[in-house]
Amino acid sequence: MIEKVLKGNSKYWMWLAFLSAFIAVGAICYIRQFIYGMGLTGMGRDLTWGLYISQFTFLVGVAAGGLMLVLPYYIHDYKAFGRITILGEFLAIGALIICLMFILADIGQVVRGLNMVWHPTPNSMLFWDMVVLWGYLILNVLCGWVILTAERKQVKPPKWIYIFVYISIPFAVSIHTVTAMLYCGLPGRHFWLSAITAPRFLASAFAAGPALIVIACIIMKKVAHFDAGKEAITKLTTIIMYAAIINAFFVCLEFFVGYYSNIPGHMHSLEYLFFGLEHNGHVYNNLVPFMWTSVFLCFGGLGIFSYLKITKVYNELLIGVGCAAIFIALWLDKGLGFVMGGLVVSPLEEINEYIPTANEIGVTLGIWATGILIVTLLYKIAIGVEHEVEA
Amino acid sequence: MYNKGTIIPGLAIFVLIVTSPLWLNAFMTGSTVPKVELPQGGEKQCVASATEMRANHMQLLNEWRDDVLRDGNRVTVMVDGKVYRKGLQMACMECHTNKEKFCDSCHEYASVKPYCWDCHLTPELAATKKETH
Amino acid sequence: MDKQRRNFLKVAGATALAGITAPAVVKLTASEAMASSEHAAPAAGGHGEVEAPTGVRLGLVIDMRKLYGKPELMDKIIASCNKVHNIPHFENKKDEVKWIWKMPFENVFPEHSSYHESDLSKENEYFALCNHCDEPPCVRVCPTKATFKVEETGIIAMDYHRCIGCRFCMMGCPYGARSFNWFDPRPHIKEYNAEFPTRMRGVVEKCNFCGERLAKGLEPACVEAAKEVGALIFGDLNDPESEIRKVLAENHTIQRKPSLGTKPSVFYIV
16 A cells, blocks of 8 residues: 555645655754754753643643544444544554654653653553553554555455554543643643643543544545545534633633632732733743634634534535644643743742754754654555545 | 576575675684783783683673672772772773773774763773863 | 354453453552541641651651841852752853752742741842752653662652653653753853763753762751851751751741642751
């Protein structure tokens, strides 16, 4: 099946070249960081995690979001998702590879990374995160490949594969739960020390992942003659809507707990993210515009979806815009705000604002581009097989 | 067989490349076994015999490291009446003061790059930034 | 026939599983959960020791009364640590490496009110360093056991050979006691102590209570440097006869963020 990635029109090759340019820049930036040190990033003693870990956190969600296709199709036998479930699985593969690359980019002694395997430490959530991320990656590769091969041969997938499909469902939940546990079990980090962190992560994941799949479907309909089907897309927008609403609800709950309890530590991060945090006469408000953009995009996206639902209109352009708005909103919320907001007040009650360096952004873009490239190639294979079967 | 003309020479070149280290070793006499410089102070004794040290010093250093750092066991080692502390910097390099002529000569020959001196100081380096008063 | 065999296997499997788990269940229900209902233990950690301590737990009392108005002495204490441990000096605040340092009261003790602060705490700075907690969150989160508790002494130590530089321990530490080597530290070290290694780029480091000096029968460098006024008292918190226990018995002391349950081994007389 792999040979399908080698045949494509000029647009396909231009897209790959475009992504490769970013990958090349990212590689150069990473080599610089590898040689010179993590000092090339904007992180520092009192702000020790930054863009890499926040992207990792967001993309674990994108990977887990594939569950919203797998679950209805395999458990509830929802046939409309038959054509696109494979897209969810392949998206998860791409997202997980990006996640692992971000982890590698973030650790200071990358050549010793295998110490996590040589000296397994079950009391560390990072150890369990490694276990579930690798597990979910392997499960998705296995299930995606076996099922696609069966489809190509136009036979039913072997029965044993369904065991792994069913195992992958709790795994999808666990990858994001364990990722939330990296944060929510740390004493002295008030913003993260919330039992709602894991459910909030899952809610935003179940909106962001499917939103990206819908966008991919709409693009592929234009460029690759792949029609996911009206019913599937409509159902996905419903899922995205509810997940985004639940996420917004959880954020509101965080606001209530912080402001009603009036405990300063619980309010600081929210204040910094949405209104600007005043300290010794200086107002720190780097992220305020980003967070309000997130709020407006989220409600804008929800507004578009409600309009479409109420009027029963099916307009792919509007759906695409709505999905993009929600995806960006959630990226701003989790891919920027969650990590940086939680870190802005250090354990020594100093305020440290984080500004990523150009080199760091270069590495980040390179890793994103690598993941998008992988997903493009996998989708090319999936669609190639579908076309072959139809022909 | 199709494309006999390209496959057979191709295979031959592949086999040649893969086995090249063997050929190089058989026909070249390029490198000589390095000679290490023994301690300048004239110490003849080490914590173990030269053969054993040559073969196993890395295991010993790892053991010492875990003893000292992880198990809190900093008990000194006594060999033939001489007391040694456990440590690269604290024991080995007290006698073998010259890293280049002792450690590096073999490591380079064997093409191993231990990261010991990323942290541990050689007497020479320690002397470059010394208290001056 | 076939079906019978399947049923047999099911029953056998279930029995085996029950057999394996039963002791665990008995053990779990028999011990702590039951015991705790009989005599309620104090909820927060801190000073209230629950069970009879065993082994050595090294601790430090910082008698700030003897340091007020003496910032030079505090600097001297800090410098002695920096020198002994080959700690690099960085100008840029974000790259700093610190084992023991001084900071205003409100930063070292953010959980204590600074409203209408006393002149003493307004005018003076306080020491901050690793608390060598009895329940260390940094050890809990480390994915490689590169940071761990030395059982013989209670010291929270680092194995720089093993640290992968994920900085999770820095996230876990509620005291900001850990530093990361963002750059190669060597060019930034003023003078080398040949008795101690430096660190390499990409690993986390922190105070080690001078484990290497204790092994030689010496006191920690900071304690030695504070000798002239006796501001730092070091010793075994589990030994009722030790000097540190006497000081703790005679003075009212505070700890940093005791409500987090980390049980710090560093105490302050303010």
